[in-house]
Amino acid sequence: MDIPKGYERMFALVTEVPKRNSNPALLEIGCGEHGHFVDYMRQQGWDTVGLDNREPLSQFVSRGDASKLRDVFGDKLFDLVLANQVLGYAPMTNDLIGVGRDEFAWIKAALLCHAGPDIKKDLDNMVKDLIKKILGSTFQQLSPDGLLIACGSDAIFEQNYFTQSEAEAVGYHVIDFKPSEAVLQKPR
Numbered sequence: 001m002d003i004p005k006g007y008e009r010m011f012a013l014v015t016e017v018p019k020r021n022s023n024p025a026l027l028e029i030g031c032g033e034h035g036h037f038v039d040y041m042r043q044q045g046w047d048t049v050g051l052d053n054r055e056p057l058s059q060f061v062s063r064g065d066a067s068k069l070r071d072v073f074g075d076k077l078f079d080l081v082l083a084n085q086v087l088g089y090a091p092m093t094n095d096l097i098g099v100g101r102d103e104f105a106w107i108k109a110a111l112l113c114h115a116g117p118d119i120k121k122d123l124d125n126m127v128k129d130l131i132k133k134i135l136g137s138t139f140q141q142l143s144p145d146g147l148l149i150a151c152g153s154d155a156i157f158e159q160n161y162f163t164q165s166e167a168e169a170v171g172y173h174v175i176d177f178k179p180s181e182a183v184l185q186k187p188r
Contacts, residue, residue: 024047027078028081031050038058147186167182
């Protein structure tokens with residue numbers, strides 16, 4: 001099986017992470033109902049599960065809210081959590097708006113281009129608050145020295161929805177931070 005389309009950079013980052021054990025635990029947030037990358041990583045020897053806000057069509061994908069990972073996975077800790085082009089869609093994970101992923105992208109683009117400054121500010125604050133909750137939820141599910149890798153969090157503008165200082169405020173050690181990619185580590 002080849003690397004699923006769109007996951008080439010994510011796979012490159014994952015393979016740079018040294019395995020601390022023979023079966024490292026990996027969680028992909030926003031994996032889609034089929035969990036193609038989840039299946040691929042399982043074939044590579046990773047104990048991989050996925051989370052999506054749509055009804056799962058794979059036995060290794062759970063439906064749930066990324067800001068409440070403990071509700072889905074309990075006390076299970078992960079060595080690595082991946083978020084590939086998903087954090088820009090965060091409002092859907094919490095049912096803040098009731099539209100699908102593609103519709104949200106267009107609504108967001110329209111709002112950012114045509115809405116007044118107050119609406120833009122409110123939308124931005126709503127998304128940032130939810131992203132902070134997701135960062136905190138992810139932090140709690142990581143094992144000590146575990147990593148969160150976020151790539152291309154906004155499919156429209158290719159940017160992260162959090163800053164380096166916001167990640168540090170949660171408790172993360174920032175290993176790498178670029179406009180469209182972040183590698184964060186939970187300290188031991």
